[in-house]
Amino acid sequence: MEHGTPSTLLDEAVGSIAGCLLLLHDSVETTAAFLLHHFLKRSLSPHSSNAVIFVSFAHPFSHYDRILRKLGCNLAAQRDNNRFFFFDMLKWECPGEEFRRIFSFLMEQIYDSSDEAEEAKRRSALVTLFGKIQKVIGALPQERRSSVTIMIDDISLMEVAARGSMNLVIDFLHYCHTLTSELGCSLVALNHEDIYSSTKRPTLVLQLEYLARILIKAEPLTTGLAKDVHGQLTVLNRGTYDGAESKYRVHNFHFKVKENCVEYFIPGSRT
DSSP states (O other): OOOOOOSOOOOOHOOOOSEEEEEEOOSSSSSSSHHHHHHHHHHTTTTTOOOOEEEESSOOOOHHHHHHHTTTTTTHHHHTTTTTTEGGGGGTOOOOHHHOOOHHHHTOOOOOOOOHHHHHHHHHHHHHHHHHHHHHHHHGGGGTTTTTTEEOHHHHHHHHHHTTOOHHHHHHHHHHHHHHHHHEEEEEEEEEEEGOOOSSHHHHHHOOOOOOOHEEEEETTTTTTTTOOOEEEEEEOOEEEEEEEEEEEEEEEEEOOSOOEEEEOOTTTOO
């Protein structure tokens, strides 16, 4: 479980993320990477016993370690203390001996076409990845298994790594989502919403939004650029209020990204 009290407008709007999917949407114009850093630091707070499993398709460990150090969180130390587990998916094409063993087994059973063989290769890699996530959680003490946050950066690059196979990505995310209900784990995922050129929203995005209890959108200001405001956040929280699950409760506020922190404030309080 999470401990401590919310310290920002963002934390107040989000509340606890235990046992749910938190989905981050951004765009090329307005990145939500700072939100990923925020929830990473929050999950590794000294006031909590949380562990983080970070699946990265975008950057190596050194990138996040450098940024989190500026925010007052030492990822290398957290890794040594078995609170931070990093899967570097930039090496997707060389996933190791376990992948080759599973892939060889599958190839013995699949002869129809090279496309099917490639599909099996990608699927086995994702199954192997999920198996490693389960293994990390299973190795934790029983009382800590419900205090795990799985973070994915980012889903759009996962789809690229899967050679555009949206179904494989959806299956993998569903596997991870089962851990939120079965064990009480949290799942935080970043997706670039504007990479899809079609006006029709893709199945992947619709599936994610359906599963998400909390959705945060980082967008540019509708009024254009401002010196003291870098963008706006919309937080849609489908939490439980007065003992019953409600429709999304909406929060809107602005933000400014600084070197060592991010400021959040009510619209209209700055120019």
